[in-house]
Amino acid sequence: MDFAIALGLMFGLAAVGAGIGNGLVVSRTIEGTARQPEARGSLMGLMFLGLGLVEALPIIAVAIGFILFGRLG
């Protein structure tokens, strides 16, 4: 029972972190594109880079969650 709560917390907090982080990055990109539509291409490239970097730690939490789920479940 404890494992269920712990794993649920892991996945939930990872989702919150990823959601907030990604939201900030994408919102700044949209703002930048609104100010200067010509920069759209390079801003999109930077946005994907930023998304990957921001999502790194939540994804590590998810992967560890799956490993624990397999081992303890």
Add this chain to the structure above:
Amino acid sequence: MEEFSPQFVIAGMVFDIPTMATTLVSAVLVLVIIMLATSNMTDGVPKGMQNFLEWLIDFVRGIAGNFMDSKTASKYVTLALTLFLYIFIANQIGLLSTFTAVSHNPAPGIGITDEVLAEHHGEVHVKLWNSPTANPNVTFTLAIAVLLYSHYLGLKKGAGDYFKHYFQPSPFLFPLHLIEELSKFLTLPLRLFGNIFAGEVLAAFLAVGVWQIKIATSVPMFVWLGYSVFVGTIQAYIFTTLTLVYISQKVADSH
């Protein structure tokens, strides 16, 4: 539903058979693509596969050009191109199938001993095919090789400069520089591993089974496969970009 990878152990080292097979297959695929692209090359307007390869090289050169001047960038384009192609193909290969086989009897040749059977309650799901990058050993090897190469380049440029860099803005920041270097060794491989591994586990969950072959027959599975193609591409791009960033940090003239 824990899946078991067929493996054999030599001198305490565990060799994972599907990972070795798919690593080889990815390398062969990269070679085949490059050979197809460079057969019958023309000096004039390129067509077909040669066009695609030239676009790819321009793309990688553009990424390198963001962080270094073009003369130093051209030295590392080959490395970046190889990394990008290999990681891209390795990430996509695991999506080809979620075949598993079920074994009820011990098969010590591939590591299914009586203890493993007891652990899985008599029915072992054997994983037959996965992405090489879903195995942490592969991603750590790639990251360690690339990061050690960047340190070697920094030392080759000038050992005095390299060590002075650690104390650069102020000696109090030396522990922070150390932590930054160590965290590079951890986050770079774990990012790639986590993305691809989590994608594969979820794909295995979503696969609907027909006898013992689980194939994509449900809508969520198709959606997830499409998203995994996207994630695999993005992670290859990020690994390549970060490699070039770390190399440029050690090699750059102005800091």
